Amino acid sequence: MTDIIIHCLIALLLPPLLLGVITKTKAAFAGRVGAPFFQPYYDLLKLMRKGSVFSTTTTWVFKAGPLVTLAAILVAALLVPLGRHHAPISFQGDMVLFAYLFGLARFFTAIAALDTGSSFEGMGAAREVTFSCLTEPTLFIALITLARMSRSLQLSTLLTYPTPAIWLAAGASMLLLVVALFIVLLAENCRIPFDDPTTHLELTMIHEVMVLDHSGPAFGVILYGAALKLLVLGAIFINIALPVTTGNSYGDWLVFVVAMLVLSVLIGVVESVMARLRMVRIPQLLVGATILSAFAMLLVLR
Template sequence: MIGGLFLHLALLLLFAPLLLGIITKTKALFGGRIGAPLLQSYFDLARLWRKGFVFSRTTTWVFLAGPVVGLVVPLLAALLIPFGALPAPVSFEGDLILFVYLFGLSRFFTALAALDTGSSFEGMGAVREVTFSCLAEPTVLFSLLVLARLSDGLSLNTLLGSHLLTAWQSEAGASLSLILVCLFVVLLVENSRIPFDDPNTHLELTMIHEVMVLDHSGPALAMILYGAALKMMVLSALLVKLALPWQTGWWLGDVGLFLAGQIGVAVLIGVIESSMARLRLPRVPQVLIGTSLLSIFALVLVLR
C-alpha cells in the first residue's frame, strides 16, 4: 500500500515533465530540426524555481492560489487513477466524480488567478477555458459511464480494471475505441494542445491557456508548468490503461509498459501538433459537441 503510493508518486513526479520534452522533440524532428534537449522542461523548472517574483499591483492572494491549486489537484487526482497495471493508491466507490470535480477546482482557481490581473487578455483566456470545459465535461462523464457499464463498480480502479482486456475482445470493443477517441480529444483540450490551443503561439488574442498565466513569474510559474505536466500525465494515464490493458505480472514490467504507453501518447500528440493547424475558435465547440455525441453513441452501444 505504502510502497504503491510511493511508486505512484515517484512515477508521476519524475516522469511528467519528460512528456513535454518528448512532444517538443517529436515536433522538432517533424520540422527537420534537432530541437531542445529532452530534459529541457526539467531545466526550465529548475531555473524558474530559483528566480524571484514579479507581481502586478492589482493582484491579491487569489493570484497565487491558482498555481497552488493547479499543482495540488493533479497530484491528488493521480492517487485516484491506476497507472497501467499499478492500482490506484486511494480508491473508493464513486471516486470518479471526485476526479472530475477536482479538475473543476483547479479550473476555477486558474480562471480566477487570470481575472485577478485585470487584463482583458487573461479574461479572454479564462472565458475560453471555462466554456470549453462545459463541453468537455459531459464527454468525460459519458466515457466513464461506458466503463462503469462494463465493470461492476464506480471507482476508477474497477472502471479501469483487468476486465478491460476481455471487454476489448467482446462486442464492447467498438464502444471502447469510440471513447478512446473521445478521451484523446479531451486530453488535447484540457492540456491546451493543437488543434484546440497552441501553447507556442505568441499572439495573446489567440491563446487559451497560455494567456491565463502570462503574468506569473518565478516559482509560481514553475508550479503552473509542473502542474500542467502532471495533469497531462494523469489524463493520459486514463488513455494508456484503456489502450494497453495488459498485465505483465511483475511490477517493473508494468511500470515499463505504462511508461511506454505514456511516451506513445506524447509522440502521438507531437505528430498531431506537427501535422495539423489550430482550429478556428468557433469550430472548437462544434468539435467538442461532436465528441459528446460520440460518447453518448458509445454509451448507447453498450446498453444493448
C-alpha cells in the same frame, strides 16, 4: 507499499519528461534537433530560482491560483490508476471527486487570470471555462460506460477493467471511447488543435494567455501542474487504449511509462501535422466528442 511508492515517484517525476518528448517530436518533424528531453526539468529548476514580478492590480488570489490548482491535480493524481496498478487511494465513487478536482483547479486558474485585470487573460479564462464545460459531460459519459461494463464506481477497478478480451467483445464502443477521450485529452491539456501552447499571439491562446503575468516559482508551479495534468488524463487514456498486462508488477510499470512516452510522441505528431482550429469550430468538435462517447454508451447498453 512498493507500488504506492512507485506510483508517487512516477506521478511526481515523469510529467516534465512528457513535455520534453512532445517538444522533441515536434522538432523532429520540423527538421530541427530540438531541445534536450530533460529541458523541462532544467526550466523548472531555473524558474524556482528566478525572481517574480507581481502586477499592482493583483491580490492574494493571484498567488493562490497556481498553488490550489497544483494541489487539486496532485490529489487527482493519487486517485487515478497508472497502468495496471491500482491507485494509492481508491474508494467507491472516487470518479466524481476526480472530475470535480479538475473543476476546482480550473476555477482557481481562471480567477487568478482575472485577478490581473488584463483583457487577454480574461479572454483566455472565458475560453478555458467554456470549453471545459463542454468536455465534462464527455468524461462522465465515458466513465459511466466503463462503470457499467466493470460494474464498479471505483476509478481503479473501472480503468483496469479493459482487457484484450473485452476489446474483442466490445471493440466498437471501446474505439469510440478512445477517440472521445483522446479529444478530451487534447482539449483539457490545451494542445493543438484546440490551443497552441507555443503561439506568439495572445489573442489566439487559451491556457497560455491565462498565465501571462505569472513569473518565477509560480510559473514553475503552473508548468509542472500542466505536465502533471497531462500525465493524469493520459493515464486514463492509456488504461483504456492499451489494456495489456505483462503479469509482472515491475513489467507493468515499465509498460505504463513507455506507453506514456509513446502517447507524448503521438500528441507531438498531432501537433505537427495539424493546424489549430478556428475558435468557433472548437465547441463543435467538443460536442462531437460528447456524442461519440454517447454512442459508445448506447452500444454498451444494447
